[in-house]
Amino acid sequence: MAGMVEKRGLSHWLTHAGLILGVLVIFFPIWLAFVASTVSQQDIVRPPMPLLPGDQFFENYRRALVAGVNAPVAWMLFNSMVMAMGIAIGKIVISLLSAFAIVYFRFPGRMLFFWLIFLTLMLPVEVRIVPTYEVIAGFGMLNSYTGLILPLIASATATFLFRQFFLTIPDELAEAARVDGAGPMRFFVDILVPMSRTNIAALFVILFIYGWNQYLWPLLITTDPSMNTIVMGIKQMFPSGDDLADWPVIMATSILAMLPPVVVVIAMQKLFIRGLVDSEK
Amino acid sequence: MATVTLTGIHKSYGKTEVIHGIDIDIADGELIVIVGPSGCGKSTLLRMVAGLETITSGDLLIDGARLNDAEPMDRNIAMVFQNYALYPHMSVADNMGYALKIARRPKGEIAERVQAAAKMLQLEPYLARKPRELSGGQRQRVAMGRAIVRDPAVFLFDEPLSNLDAKLRVQMRLEIKALQRKLGVTSLYVTHDQVEAMTLADRMIVMNAGVAEQIGTPLDVYERPATVFAAQFIGSPAMNVLPARAEGRVARLANGIGIETGTDASGDVLVGMRPEHMERDPDGPIALDIRMAEPLGANTLLHGSLAGIAQEIVVSLPGVHREDVMAGSARFRIAPEACHLFDAGTGRRL
Ligand SMILES: Nc1ncnc2c1ncn2[C@@H]1O[C@H](COP(=O)(O)OP(=O)(O)OP(=O)(O)O)[C@@H](O)[C@H]1O
Ligand SMILES: [Mg+2]
Numbered sequence A: 001m002a003g004m005v006e007k008r009g010l011s012h013w014l015t016h017a018g019l020i021l022g023v024l025v026i027f028f029p030i031w032l033a034f035v036a037s038t039v040s041q042q043d044i045v046r047p048p049m050p051l052l053p054g055d056q057f058f059e060n061y062r063r064a065l066v067a068g069v070n071a072p073v074a075w076m077l078f079n080s081m082v083m084a085m086g087i088a089i090g091k092i093v094i095s096l097l098s099a100f101a102i103v104y105f106r107f108p109g110r111m112l113f114f115w116l117i118f119l120t121l122m123l124p125v126e127v128r129i130v131p132t133y134e135v136i137a138g139f140g141m142l143n144s145y146t147g148l149i150l151p152l153i154a155s156a157t158a159t160f161l162f163r164q165f166f167l168t169i170p171d172e173l174a175e176a177a178r179v180d181g182a183g184p185m186r187f188f189v190d191i192l193v194p195m196s197r198t199n200i201a202a203l204f205v206i207l208f209i210y211g212w213n214q215y216l217w218p219l220l221i222t223t224d225p226s227m228n229t230i231v232m233g234i235k236q237m238f239p240s241g242d243d244l245a246d247w248p249v250i251m252a253t254s255i256l257a258m259l260p261p262v263v264v265v266i267a268m269q270k271l272f273i274r275g276l277v278d279s280e281k
Numbered sequence B: 001m002a003t004v005t006l007t008g009i010h011k012s013y014g015k016t017e018v019i020h021g022i023d024i025d026i027a028d029g030e031l032i033v034i035v036g037p038s039g040c041g042k043s044t045l046l047r048m049v050a051g052l053e054t055i056t057s058g059d060l061l062i063d064g065a066r067l068n069d070a071e072p073m074d075r076n077i078a079m080v081f082q083n084y085a086l087y088p089h090m091s092v093a094d095n096m097g098y099a100l101k102i103a104r105r106p107k108g109e110i111a112e113r114v115q116a117a118a119k120m121l122q123l124e125p126y127l128a129r130k131p132r133e134l135s136g137g138q139r140q141r142v143a144m145g146r147a148i149v150r151d152p153a154v155f156l157f158d159e160p161l162s163n164l165d166a167k168l169r170v171q172m173r174l175e176i177k178a179l180q181r182k183l184g185v186t187s188l189y190v191t192h193d194q195v196e197a198m199t200l201a202d203r204m205i206v207m208n209a210g211v212a213e214q215i216g217t218p219l220d221v222y223e224r225p226a227t228v229f230a231a232q233f234i235g236s237p238a239m240n241v242l243p244a245r246a247e248g249r250v251a252r253l254a255n256g257i258g259i260e261t262g263t264d265a266s267g268d269v270l271v272g273m274r275p276e277h278m279e280r281d282p283d284g285p286i287a288l289d290i291r292m293a294e295p296l297g298a299n300t301l302l303h304g305s306l307a308g309i310a311q312e313i314v315v316s317l318p319g320v321h322r323e324d325v326m327a328g329s330a331r332f333r334i335a336p337e338a339c340h341l342f343d344a345g346t347g348r349r350l
Helices: A002-006 A010-036 A041-045 A057-066 A073-104 A110-120 A129-138 A145-152 A156-168 A171-179 A184-195 A197-212 A216-221 A230-237 A247-277 B042-050 B092-102 B107-120 B136-149 B166-183 B194-200 B218-223 B228-233
Strands: B004-013 B016-026 B031-035 B057-062 B077-080 B154-158 B186-191 B203-208 B211-216 B240-253 B258-273 B278-280 B286-295 B299-306 B312-318 B329-334 B339-343
Touching (some): A010 A247, A057 A073, A073 A110, A073 A156, A073 A184, A129 A216, A156 A197, A184 A197, A230 A247, B031 B042, B031 B194, B042 B186, B077 B136, B092 B136, B136 B166, B186 B194, B203 B228, B240 B339
Antiparallel strands (some): B240 B258, B278 B329, B286 B329
């Protein structure tokens, strides 16, 4: 490893040049979006496309946040935040508990339940979307946060992950806790959950982004613009008829939609990477 | 402070019985070592006392109260596990105080008791550290500290030293013994190491395949082993046991040699002779063909066999002996009172 770091030859510079080029290629569209969100509508529709930010930054973002096209973007951001947090936290709580049950308790049908949960791994949201819609509509949960969150909250992946992690925790630890007088829930809260914290952080990041980027489901069950989430909201902003697309506002919205996942990743980066790389011994 | 009584303790997993009835009365403050080969049921027995395994039948009494069905926390026991089982995310102090915290003791009292235990175990500089920042020996101490802090009626140890290197093991062994003496807490200690058993035990339970072969003080077991198994398990190198025919006070080996045994018997027997009890004697009855000598410094082990008997015999002589001096063959004698006689069928002492 040290040798690789010390190397300062031509290949070192070539690798870096390659990497920088890669970053630029990937970053370019985002840059364009940002530029588009800071200029006026006229600048965009008149070729050539501007490559440097304009002077409309505050104006465009203010318009997006308070007015938007169908609903204020601030409001949609809030909706998305509720949905993403609800899904991430809900999934983590539920899968922690179900993994705890499956690993530490012997009850009839334990393996059956585990395999049932595991089976749902093979059914993505899109496959079961029609029956799910029926159920949610039947419960009268259209246009509600509950309707947005509930169907996505059970997670086989997370349950499976926590199960695998719990299985690596030595039995002696559970026994020591028992001898120390900790009941099952006490053991769960005091020992299992803190020990899982890097895994929880990693999952939180993944699930937050998963929830944030949900498109099809919110599109189906929210008809009221005030319940729109931001990712579907962007799509809704495109004009349907001959109207002109308000590109600066749409681009400002896109940039705004990207920010929360980025913030979450950066905030959780340390724990997140540790959770993916190694589990605490 | 407590007495522990086991009566007719059995354990079965499904149809397979792994503990076949153990009885022992443990006095207050006594340190009982459970020793035996791997898989003989030592841990199972200990875990039944701890309440981590159910007792299939029999009674467990601590201070006269039958606790077969009590939860571990209601038995007033503390356990030290083989792999320490420290909570990895808690500091040393939190690890030690966890049981008290669950028992809702006031914070001040917890801190005080943790401090006192840490002082006793020289753990004071490490109280704020996480277990992964400690060495194996220090972790072992923390595990002991966790047990001490609770001031339990009974300590249970399951091979607490088996993950330490040989030198540290000797040191910790002495510390455990001193600590147990000082605190006077009744203790059950599982090990497969007979030296550990000899040095630690007030009394030991020699277990084999779920049966207590012998319960007695270390010297008792050494001097008067109740069975061939106990005789060969305790003592190093292991006792030589040869089949023979007893004729009064003489046991005649298969090659016709008669050995005076000091025990009246007749019929098929097993003669046990400890390697360290065999003495060089040019006129001795036992002629050993020496195959190999192992000089260990303090003593020398001679491996060989008797003429006409295939079985390997070991003799331990004090001091250094050069192999060439031993000249291929030598004669030995053994004092009659140092011979052990066992029934050839049952393996019990005669
Ligand atoms: N859960 C179980 N189900 C079935 N058999 C078991 C179970 N646990 C232990 N046994 C059996 O019980 C016997 C005693 O096991 P135990 O763990 O008490 O041995 P031990 O004397 O502690 O051995 P070691 O020195 O290797 O730790 C073994 O033969 C083992 O196979
Ligand atoms: Mg064991």
